[in-house]
Amino acid sequence: MTPAQQPPGETRPGGRTARTRAAVLDAVEAELSEGGFAALSMERIAQRSGIHLATLYRRWRSVEGLVCELLTEASTGIPLPDTGSLPEDLRLLARRIGTFYTAAPMRRLVEAVVSSAARIPRADTVLADFFHDRLQVAGGLVRRGIERGEVPPDTDPEAVMSALGAPFYYRILIARGPVDADLAESTATAVWAATLAGAYRVGGATPVVGRATPVVGRQRTDRTD
Amino acid sequence: MTPAQQPPGETRPGGRTARTRAAVLDAVEAELSEGGFAALSMERIAQRSGIHLATLYRRWRSVEGLVCELLTEASTGIPLPDTGSLPEDLRLLARRIGTFYTAAPMRRLVEAVVSSAARIPRADTVLADFFHDRLQVAGGLVRRGIERGEVPPDTDPEAVMSALGAPFYYRILIARGPVDADLAESTATAVWAATLAGAYRVGGATPVVGRATPVVGRQRTDRTD
DNA sequence: ACCCTAACGCGAAATCGCTCGCGTTAGTGT
DNA sequence: ACACTAACGCGAGCGATTTCGCGTTAGGGT
DSSP: OOOOOOTTTSSOOSSSHHHHHHHHHHHHHHHHHHTGGGGGOHHHHHHHHHHHHHHHHHHHHHHHHHHHHHHHHHSSSOOOOOOHHHHHHHHHHHHHHHHHHHHHHHHHHHHHHHHHHHTOHHHHHHHHHHHHHHHHHHHHHHHHHHHHHHHOBBBBBHHHHHHHHHHHHHIIIIIOOOOHHHHHHHHHHEEEEHTTTTTTTTTSSOOOOOOOOSOOOOOOOOOOO | OOOOOTHHHTTTOOOHHHHHHHHHHHHHHHHHHTTTTTGGGGGHHHHHHHHOOHHHHHHHHHHHEEEHHHHHGGGGGOOOOOOOOOHHHOOOOOOOHHHHHHHHHHHHHHHHHHHTTTTTTHHHHHHHHHHHHHHHHHHHHHHHHHTTTOOTTTTTTHHHHHHHHHHHIIIIIIIOOOOOOOHHHHHHHHHHHHHTTTTTBSSSOOOOOSSSOOOOOOOOOOOOO
């Protein structure tokens, strides 16, 4: 039988292979920044990078495959703060996410990958894995806060980090408005307040009863209406 | 000169035109529910609806155009509650959004439209307009709360409603996990707490200083660091 | 009840995206 | 330094999508 036949770029990843990869990904990024995902085609990428069309198809199968690879490249995008204070960390991270997505290129990349995920299964898993990993490590930020006793110990770190990211992606993908500093501030404030209120506990949120909320502590409401 | 030549379906919207439209949109919805956007093609829609392929292309140009039209159809999706209490309304609405997106069909539609928006300009504007309108009317919910004095008077209604929606779309499009009741509860709690904390004020959020938050009232912090 | 034409059905034709087979180039191991 | 072969360049070719021109059907106005 044939020995599994893995796709190009795997068995001999050095030298020329690496160069073409870099050239292609650069071209994709540039094209994406200029015209967005709509104007992105294998043809254009081939011309811009100087790499032959057939090679592109061989290694990446489709434009979707290309933007997926570009996403995995961008892993080292936003560094996680560690100031010793969770609310400070949240605010700082929100600002970094904000500035990260204020510029068009990364916005476009997210659009492209999400768009791809709806079309090819591979992009779906790449996207899911990417953010799953990122959420995992970002959760460390919250875990340190728990250890310091800043928030309820049963706070779900990933839920908090999801809440911190969500508004930005909502703005980019749904509301389709600009990401600005106000959004970052608002989000940081909101997430911190919500965390204190116990909205992100592991077994589901404990509802805030009535009006004024006893904000700290581990209040429990056993109503199950 | 030729008299502008508007696309089919505009000048004579009754009778047969309306029937084909209905048949086609039904087919799109069905196909979308079953196979998702990836499996959606003009060919399949034509077969399923019994409408000829050429007609589809004439009226809607592409699958993206079709899902756009389907979105505008789904306007009457989630009714807005009005219980007389903002936190109750928020929780109820969150639950409705939750159940709405728990089932696959609407999830798929959102995926499809967002995916389309990255590719054709028309979808971009359709999506933006749709959610802009929806945010506008949903904001009434918050405005009533302001009139009742439940939240700070300078609360931004649309910001609150964005915050209520964001986690669901994050879950669907980014985290790619299931939308469940927990998410709805968590979101409702979080948004209410954040609103009380003043995270969604019109001129940008007033940061929550320090640890315990004076939750009600209109505290002001003039620090601008 | 009649005409007018928008919208549709039909099949052929053109276009586009994508793949395939073969020769060439350049890493990599000995 | 040499051999081996992964990865690339090239252009023809295939299939699927999209369009076109024409005849037909059926609303809407008078």
